[in-house]
Amino acid sequence: MTFRNLIIAVLAGSIFANIHCSAGEKPATGGPIDRHALVSRHNVVNTGIDSLESLTVGNGNFAFTADVSGLQSFPDYYENGVSLGTESNWGWHSFPNAGDYTLQDAARTFAACDGREVPYAPQHKEGRAGEATNWLRSNPHRLHLGLIGLVFTKSDGTEAGIQDLKNIRQELDLWTGKLESRYEVEGQPVRVELYCHQNQDVIAVRVESPLIEAGRLKVRFRFPYGKDCHVCPGYDWDHPEKHETLLSQPFDYSAMIQRTLDSTHYLVGIKWSEGVLNRTKDHVFEFVPGSDQKELELSVLFNAKQINFEFPVFEETQKNNEQQWPAFWQSGGAVDFSACTDPRAFELERRVILSEYLTKVQCSGNLPPQETGLTFNSWYGKFHLEMHWWHGVHFPLWGRPDLLENSLKWYPGIMENARKTAEWQGYEGVRWPKMTDPQGRESPSSVGVFLAWQQPHPIYFAELMYRQNPDETTLELYKDVVFETANFMASYACKGKDGKYHLAAPLIPAQEIFPAEQTQDPPFELVYWHYALRTAQEWRKRLGLEPDAGWQEVIDNLTPLAVRDGLYLPDANCPDAYVNDDFRRDHPVVTGAYGMLPATSMVDPAIMANTFNEIMRKWNWQTTWGWDYPMLAMTAARLGQPEKALDALFMDVQKNTYLKNGHNYQDQRLRIYLPGNGGLLTAVAMMAAGWDNGPDRPNPGFPDDGTWNVRWEGLRRMP
DSSP states (O other): OOHHHHHHHHHHTOOOOOOOOOOOSSSOTTSSOOHHHHHHTTOEEEOSOOTTOOEEEEOSSEEEEEOTTSSSSOHHHHTTSSOOOEEESSOEEOOOOTTOOOGGGGOEEEEOTTSOEEEEOOOOOSHHHHHHHHHHHHSSEEOOOOEEEEEEBOTTSOBOOGGGEEEEEEEEETTTTEEEEEEEETTEEEEEEEEEOSSSSEEEEEEEOHHHHTTOEEEEEEOOEEOOOSEEOSEEOSOGGGEEEEEEOOSTTEEEEEEEETTEEEEEEEEESSEEEEEEETTEEEEEEOTTOSEEEEEEEEESSOOOTTOOOHHHHHHHHHHHHHHHHHSSOEEEOTTOOSTTHHHHHHHHHHHHHHHHHHHSSSSOOOTTTTTSEEGGGOEEGGGHHHHHTHHHHTTOHHHHHHHHTHHHHTHHHHHHHHHHTTOSSOOOOSEEOTTOOOOOOSSGGGBOTTTTHHHHHHHHHHHHSOSHHHHHHHHHHHHHHHHHHHHHSEEOTTSOEEOBSSOBOSSTTSOTTTOBOOHHHHHHHHHHHHHHHHHHHHTTOOOOHHHHHHHHHBOOOOEETTEEOSSTTOTTTTTSGGGSOSOOGGGHHHHTSOOOTTOOHHHHHHHHHHHHHSOOGGGOOTTHHHHHHHHHHHTTOHHHHHHHHTOOOGGGEEOTTSOEEOOSSOOOOHHHHHHHHHHHHHHHHOBTTOOSSSSTTSOSSSSOOOEEESOOOBO
């Protein structure tokens, strides 16, 4: 089935509940939304075998992705689909740094607009610089903590394969976090229930089957070495000699596994009801249930430091989920599309609900997420700070600011590294990295090190938190991040001979096709600079401080956005941006200056409308990415073109595909892409609840034609 046909099939099978809906700043008339019904009608049900349909349970800092068996029994089959990960925010591994490589080994200088030679660390292919590039980019890499799968023995003594699973029905119950898998192996029923504890990195599983009593069902644990691949599941089975796995059994019905991979150490605790755990070969163990059992229960704890064997068993983990997942769904915002008559509405609701689940599981932890979350590695498992906006802005807009605050608190912890980067390059304040690790260390890149649009993000985040809690506590908590970010931004802007401040080379804009040594004044970055510096000044005012004169100098004298033929140029040095089709590709982020960001005096809405319409008329959409469509929708909404906002959200492009499990598919390499999910939630919240100084009507981002009777509650207005 093609991706287009997949969506058509979902739409054709849509059945809407008969619920009246309206919209407003407060809960809609007619009583609260039936959130259980809203969420549960989008439970994911698999009845066949598809490598793109694996399902994840998790808690934001830890996640476990299971195949159709209910555990990780057939990883090879899923390896090039949505692969079977066991990943955490604490689990990282580095190969030994035999060459003692540092960022200086990859550094070279670039001419800045003020005549200075500024060091950056681009990618190199040869010599020591090439070796340093490879090591620094791939280390540390996020570690696959281990596979846990079922082993079925067929009647002829051979091991069952995935095709031996018949009469499959697997359901992810979104309301309770339960993944239940039912199927048959040689006519014998198997039922698997799986949960992930919401406060500890524990999975708990219960398996029921006559195969247990027959001695034909076991649980296999496999522990890999770390893998330095750009995009992959994150495991290496080819080097068993490079790591160590020790087993001890301190108590009955329990075991502790100690893992050592170079300088990385972590522990795995296992508890069971009845049975025995045996080592079968290096790094592989099998749990054999008791011979008189009809069911088995296992709880597995992954921990970086120590194992306390008081960790919860199955029933405790089940109760934990049955309390905390309903609490999540009943908190914050909800949007109900069931009274909408546009045939696309049910699919939009499905995408929204599954994106809420996925971003809670994958993106709500104490680190900014990687683009593939905690499912498999992309860019070696590192995270991209420019993507943090797309991963996290929706949380406060949906009334769940704490889920953004978890990762926002990471920024103060890396300020010293960020300050060293700024000092190294001759700037003030702190320069936030792009492709980074938990310690905030930059990775060499021919693109990433020249990006700048991640710099204002912490100010935007802090302002969202202040809008939630406008008090001195919030100001004190984030003021250092806000002020030091603003110090860098003001010093980074370059005063030209025209007396204006410019954002100039070496710089690559968010539309990454423009060369670092030629880029001049990209409009999105200019407007973001203006917004963030003005916001930082407002923070000083709230704290009773005088305005910063240096910041104000830049605010007052930022160069105007470049315009040609009534269109905003994506790069002031590219006057033929809309004449030469080679420039109509990648992110159309010029529109973000009026979609992602609040209106400022720098943007003329009429010129932006011309630019938006020209981009929608002609663009190489195959080169865009999952967050581009929500961005275009937000721009259309602010421009008063809600029909085009919906057209953008449903653009018929491969990278705007949402799989059965809710993941935003990009291409064969990047099968999931969480910035798309987060962007969708941001756009929908904005289109429903509105934005500062926006139209005073319900659902201002949706067409007011009677087909989009959207009912919502608990959302927050966007800046």
